Amino acid sequence: MIIGTLGSHSALQILHGAKKEGFQTAVVADKKREDFYRNFSFIDNILSYDSLDNAVIQINKMKDNGILIPHGSLVEYLGKERVDKIQTKIFGNRKIFEWEADQKKKMELLRKSHIKIPEIFERVEDVDRLVIVKLNGAKGGKGYFLAKNKSEVKEGISNLINSKMIKSEEEVIIQEFVIGVPMYFQFFYSYMLNRTEIFGIDIRYETNIDGLRRLPYNYIKETNPSPTFVVVGNIPAVARESLLPVALEYANNFVKTTKELVPPGIIGPFCLESIVTDNMDIVVFEFSGRIVAGTNLYVNGSPYSWLYWDEPMSMGRRIAREIKIANEKDKLNLVVS
């Protein structure tokens, strides 16, 4: 059996983990990245493509003996229509992609899971506090801006339209800006072991917002730079242990809700992207229904994955382990779609 993935995002970690679990591995990579992926001995096959349509053809070469592991770049690069043409089995529940891409459905899922979320403003007219305006999909924070009132929201939206980043106001999401610190809680729901494992925590390292605190106040006052949220890396974190029961309760509720709304529910990795406030509330502003790039920090296991496995267990390896367990029990069809 081959485990394959698209050459980007967390591909190295996924394939490294698959190899550790004894699988053949394949990366479906842009021709320009072929040489890069050749550097890694745990990659057995490189299926290169020169167009996105061709990428789907390459992925489908694994349809008889392979499993594709989805990650944040899969839908973002290929687009929904191409992903629908993938005949190779995909690890997890592919119906989750749709929920993740639709902001309304996404928030409904969190709400139904009794997870605290920020106030959402459907109309610019309703904005009555500091907000963050975001674009749909995993855009790595590009184009996001902060606004103190309606007129700043309107101005920012017209700038986005003028710079052709969006076509209309409908493409933005306006959320209350929650003050606190970010913590992205990574989980793995094991269908085979029927448990949710807390896998790791990361913080996204974003330019320029994370750089602004290095600027002395005088310079901020004089130059008045606007914060931006472009993701360039990830930083590891551990939480106060007293936060973990709430985080895990949220995660378990999330799993349960996905079983009801998107059967058979989430399978494998997911992430609750949160802000922790000074009264220790965990406010979740976003979820990812697949492996997040923040797990790349833990190729050798995380402080939490050690507690479950007592061996170096990356998220990539955990996925491969789940596939292995399912295969041994002759239940592979329960963890792929």
Ligand code: ATP
């Ligand atoms: P992506 O969608 O690309 O995976 P992401 O999951 O990191 O990005 P985004 O929703 O894109 O999260 O948010 C980008 C940045 O904005 C992060 O620094 C996050 O902490 C911050 N942020 C997002 N929503 C809120 C909010 N409601 N309150 C406070 N900060 C927020």
